[in-house]
Amino acid sequence: MQFKSRALSSVIEWGSLLLSTGLVCFFLVVVIWEIASKGASVLSWEFLFAVPSEGMTQGGILTPIIGTVVLTLITALFAIPFGVCCAIYLHEYAEDNWLTRTIRASIRNLSGVPSIIYGLFGLALFVQAMEFGTSLLAAGLTLGLLSLPYIITTTEEALMRIPNSTREAALAVGATKFETIKDVVIPSAMSGILTGVVLTLSRAAGETAPILFTGAAFYINGSTGYINQEFMALPYHLYMLSTQHQSIDEVRPIAYGTALVLVIVVFLLNLTAFYIRYKYRKNEV
Amino acid sequence: MKYKSRLSLDLCFKYIFKATGLMVLALLGGILAMLVYNSFSFFLDVKPLDFITGMEWNPTANNPKYGMLPLILSTTLVTFGAMLIAIPLGIGTAAYIADYASPRVKNILKPTIEMLAAIPSVVIGFLGIVVVSPGIANMADLSNGLNALNGAILLAVMALPTIITVAEDAIHAVPKTYKEASYGVGATKWQTLRKVVIPAAAPGIIAAVMLGVGRAIGETMTVLMATGNASIIPSGFFDSVKTMTATIAIEMGEVPYQTTHYYALYALATVLFLMTLIANMLGEYFINRFRKYHAV
Amino acid sequence: MKSKLSAENLSISFGTKQVLKQINVSFQENEITALIGPSGCGKSTLLRSFNRMHDLSPDAKIEGAIKLEDLDLYSKAVPVTEIRKRIGMVFQKANPFPKSIYDNIAYGLRINNLPHDKSVIEKALREAFLWEEVKNDLKMPATRLSGGQQQRLCIARAVALRPEVILMDEPCSALDPVSTLKIEELISHLKTNYTIVIVTHNMQQAQRIADKTVFMYLGEVKEEGPTQQIFQNPHHEMTANYINGQFG
Numbered sequence: 001m002q003f004k005s006r007a008l009s010s011v012i013e014w015g016s017l018l019l020s021t022g023l024v025c026f027f028l029v030v031v032i033w034e035i036a037s038k039g040a041s042v043l044s045w046e047f048l049f050a051v052p053s054e055g056m057t058q059g060g061i062l063t064p065i066i067g068t069v070v071l072t073l074i075t076a077l078f079a080i081p082f083g084v085c086c087a088i089y090l091h092e093y094a095e096d097n098w099l100t101r102t103i104r105a106s107i108r109n110l111s112g113v114p115s116i117i118y119g120l121f122g123l124a125l126f127v128q129a130m131e132f133g134t135s136l137l138a139a140g141l142t143l144g145l146l147s148l149p150y151i152i153t154t155t156e157e158a159l160m161r162i163p164n165s166t167r168e169a170a171l172a173v174g175a176t177k178f179e180t181i182k183d184v185v186i187p188s189a190m191s192g193i194l195t196g197v198v199l200t201l202s203r204a205a206g207e208t209a210p211i212l213f214t215g216a217a218f219y220i221n222g223s224t225g226y227i228n229q230e231f232m233a234l235p236y237h238l239y240m241l242s243t244q245h246q247s248i249d250e251v252r253p254i255a256y257g258t259a260l261v262l263v264i265v266v267f268l269l270n271l272t273a274f275y276i277r278y279k280y281r282k283n284e285v
Numbered sequence: 286m287k288y289k290s291r292l293s294l295d296l297c298f299k300y301i302f303k304a305t306g307l308m309v310l311a312l313l314g315g316i317l318a319m320l321v322y323n324s325f326s327f328f329l330d331v332k333p334l335d336f337i338t339g340m341e342w343n344p345t346a347n348n349p350k351y352g353m354l355p356l357i358l359s360t361t362l363v364t365f366g367a368m369l370i371a372i373p374l375g376i377g378t379a380a381y382i383a384d385y386a387s388p389r390v391k392n393i394l395k396p397t398i399e400m401l402a403a404i405p406s407v408v409i410g411f412l413g414i415v416v417v418s419p420g421i422a423n424m425a426d427l428s429n430g431l432n433a434l435n436g437a438i439l440l441a442v443m444a445l446p447t448i449i450t451v452a453e454d455a456i457h458a459v460p461k462t463y464k465e466a467s468y469g470v471g472a473t474k475w476q477t478l479r480k481v482v483i484p485a486a487a488p489g490i491i492a493a494v495m496l497g498v499g500r501a502i503g504e505t506m507t508v509l510m511a512t513g514n515a516s517i518i519p520s521g522f523f524d525s526v527k528t529m530t531a532t533i534a535i536e537m538g539e540v541p542y543q544t545t546h547y548y549a550l551y552a553l554a555t556v557l558f559l560m561t562l563i564a565n566m567l568g569e570y571f572i573n574r575f576r577k578y579h580a581v
Numbered sequence: 582m583k584s585k586l587s588a589e590n591l592s593i594s595f596g597t598k599q600v601l602k603q604i605n606v607s608f609q610e611n612e613i614t615a616l617i618g619p620s621g622c623g624k625s626t627l628l629r630s631f632n633r634m635h636d637l638s639p640d641a642k643i644e645g646a647i648k649l650e651d652l653d654l655y656s657k658a659v660p661v662t663e664i665r666k667r668i669g670m671v672f673q674k675a676n677p678f679p680k681s682i683y684d685n686i687a688y689g690l691r692i693n694n695l696p697h698d699k700s701v702i703e704k705a706l707r708e709a710f711l712w713e714e715v716k717n718d719l720k721m722p723a724t725r726l727s728g729g730q731q732q733r734l735c736i737a738r739a740v741a742l743r744p745e746v747i748l749m750d751e752p753c754s755a756l757d758p759v760s761t762l763k764i765e766e767l768i769s770h771l772k773t774n775y776t777i778v779i780v781t782h783n784m785q786q787a788q789r790i791a792d793k794t795v796f797m798y799l800g801e802v803k804e805e806g807p808t809q810q811i812f813q814n815p816h817h818e819m820t821a822n823y824i825n826g827q828f829g
Contacts, residue, residue: 009475010473010474010475013475014385014474014475016377017377017378017380017381017385018381018385019377020373020374020375020376020377020378020381021377021378021381021382021386021394023374024374024378024397024398024401024445024449025394025397027401027442027445028397028400028401028404030412030416031401031404031408031409031412034412034415034416035408035412082305082308085301085302085305086302086305086306086308086309088302089302089303089305089306090306092302093299093302093303094306095639100306102310103306103307103309103310106309106310106312106313107309108565108569109313109562109565110309110312110313110316112499112503112561112562112564112565113316113503113558113561114502114503114504114505114530114557114558114561115503115505116503116505116530116533116534116554116557117316117320117503117554117557117558119534119537120319120533120537120550120551120554121315121316121319123537124319124323125315125319128542145312148309148312152309163676164637165672165673165674165676166676166678166679167637168634168637168670168672168676169672169676169677169678169735169738170678170688171634171637171665172632172634172665172669172670172672172739173665173666173669173688173689173692173693173738173739173742174662174663174665174666174689174692174693174742175662175688175689175692176291176292176294176295176662177295177299178294178295178298178299179291179295179692181298183678183688183692184678184679187679187680188679202403203403205405206403206404206405206406206407206408207405207406208405208406208407208505208506209406209505209506209530209534212534212537212538213537213538235405235407235408235506236407238407238408238411239407239410239411239506239509239510242410242411242414242415242510243414243509243510252415255411259408259411262405262407262408263404263405263408266403266404266405267400267403270399270400270403274396287694288660288662288663291662291692292660
């Protein structure tokens with residue numbers, strides 16, 4: 001008797017765990033299904049390569065695509081060298097003292113700061129104090145600051161996986177510390193660093209809050225992509241089409257299409273990162 | 286290259302690397318300075334007590350009101366709701382992945398969670414408008430479903446990957462010997478999980494929840510799009526709410542720079558910063574406690 | 582014969598832990614000297630101090646002197662990269678650069694501003710008994726070589742710089758017996774041109790290749806002398822116990 005109730009309850013218990021896991025997977029399925037099924041009919045080469053027209057009720061999303069590409073490039077150009085150098089300092093040079101501990105605590109802290117606060121900081125620093133105005137440059141740098149802690153953390157993890165004997169090999173043939181890092185440590189850690197960089201950029205490309213007040217525009221007519229001007233970006237475009245546009249029902253298909261493109265971009269970047277990681281692990285064995 | 290120039294290059298880069306490290310300090314310092322300076326400017330115009338205990342947020346009225354209570358309560362309500370959903374689901378999923386799933390299932394589930402984490406918040410917010418809102422409106426017979434419940438559901442989805450990943454690490458790190466001891470006295474897998482594994486992993490699980498809370502409090506786009514943004518003191522989950530992040534996002538785009546209203550938004554940001562800081566620091570504290578405990 | 586490399590009153594500590602105590606030892610030109618002793622006796626620490634690898638640990642404290650002929654290795658006037666060029670090192674685990682076989686040899690030559698054309702690379706690979714095996718795959722990543730080949734590549738990399746001394750830190754401990762014999766043969770061959778100091782755990786290996794043997798225990802040199810004498814007629818009881826396998 002007791003065995004039977006035990007068996008029954010174990011099924012219920014096991015089922016509850018399975019149910020929660022299933023629900024989590026269900027969320028992802030809903031997101032992908034809803035976006036893919038309703039966005040696919042809008043998706044076409046014309047949609048990708050035409051500029052918005054007729055008050056954005058017609059045409060495509062070329063302008064926001066260009067904006068997001070240039071924006072992510074600026075983010076990368078700023079955050080990658082900066083973040084990698086900082087990780088090199090922390091892992092290869094810094095001694096364990098109060099300064100290093102403070103820097104590490106700051107990085108952990110910065111990665112928890114809400115993205116909207118980065119937006120405020122970008123507004124105060126780049127738009128106002130440095131007088132870049134609301135522009136691609138200001139927004140790209142803001143996203144760069146936001147990405148910095150992630151790039152530092154992932155790069156440092158990649159450096160940690162390089163055994164000391166690799167460094168000693170270079171030192172033993174007479175290389176300086178900088179030569180060792182440049183010629184041996186960074187090339188060895190490259191795939192790990194790249195994985196982190198790609199994941200971080202995929203996150204930056206989907207961010208909306210930090211670009212709200214630093215340069216994203218409702219609508220840009222004509223040529224775009226100049227770093228001193230305002231820009232359209234995919235996530236902001238989606239936000240705006242779904243909440244701010246005067247004829248929301250009319251632009252809904254375009255909103256679905258934009259969401260689908262955004263999700264595809266982010267997933268492709270993530271797949272790239274998985275691929276780099278996978279190849280690297282295979283080579284390691 | 287001559288030895289001397291190699292050496293000076295070596296030295297030069299040593300300082301460049303160090304400078305980038307110091308710039309990170311400057312970045313956090315800059316954010317703090319910005320928050321403190323602008324909050325201070327705000328408190329020259331408005332009494333701190335009015336800000337903290339004020340029941341009304343209406344900066345554009347003829348007699349502007351800067352009471353942040355409705356906003357804080359909104360953020361708290363939505364975050365609380367999100368955690369009611371995300372904590373059981375997150376821990377259940379983490380336990381399933383760590384303790385029950387076969388390696389093959391694990392290899393599918395882990396990328397699934399990472400994919401969920403990768404979806405931009407604005408897309409989740411969009412789904413709040415097109416899927417969750419009509420759903421709530423139908424079920425509760427409301428004119429629309431843009432309310433605290435909607436925000437809570439979306440934030441739960443946003444916080445779940447963080448909670449699952451950290452909690453799974455914690456459950457996974459519980460030494461095998463604990464479980465074997467429990468099985469050895471005849472306990473079932475479930476009893477072992479509940480009475481041995483979860484308590485042993487508790488600090489790690491609390492950390493997971495705190496990090497999830499930090500994520501939810503600071504999240505902007507989903508709540509901005511899905512909660513209706515009415516700045517009243519909410520009385521329940523079916524009320525429309527305006528969180529702190531949404532308030533900053535909406536109003537910063539409209540205010541003239543260097544006005545009281547502008548400074549007020551920075552003061553709000555300072556409170557937001559402190560709330561996420563506390564959540565994240567608690568998370569870190571519990572993670573460290575967990576590590577120390579299991580390092581022995 | 583004159584002393585090529587010597588340590589005088591050398592003491593090394595890391596933080597509060599003293600690892601070497603008042604070491605006095607010297608190595609003769611064109612000889613192989615084996616450093617033996619139980620784990621933790623400080624033989625690797627001693628070896629690594631000869632090309633200033635301890636510069637990497639900020640808490641290392643070094644007293645006394647190390648001399649390459651008459652040159653004080655720890656004097657400020659001598660650039661550390663110059664020392665490492667003149668005193669090469671081969672490590673316990675083969676650690677080729679993540680580069681091609683060719684570049685593994687060329688790298689050290691290039692940064693030290695030495696000629697690095699193909700004839701130099703070939704000569705180094707020949708000296709390390711590796712040329713015949715890799716001459717058609719010089720562009721292949723070095724990580725694809727077998728463990729024994731990688732270790733010989735590391736020896737070629739050290740030899741290419743024409744050092745005066747080569748330090749070897751248990752170079753065969755990660756290798757199978759066949760590769761080990763091949764490397765031992767190589768080491769014996771190299772002594773005509775280089776002074777070699779080798780740390781080993783393997784008593785047979787020390788007897789097979791070393792001219793002199795130094796026995797260390799708890800950070801001190803207990804006994805040194807010709808290898809035959811150390812193994813057949815040790816003066817110190819502790820040495821006898823160690824080589825008979827009573828502890829280690």
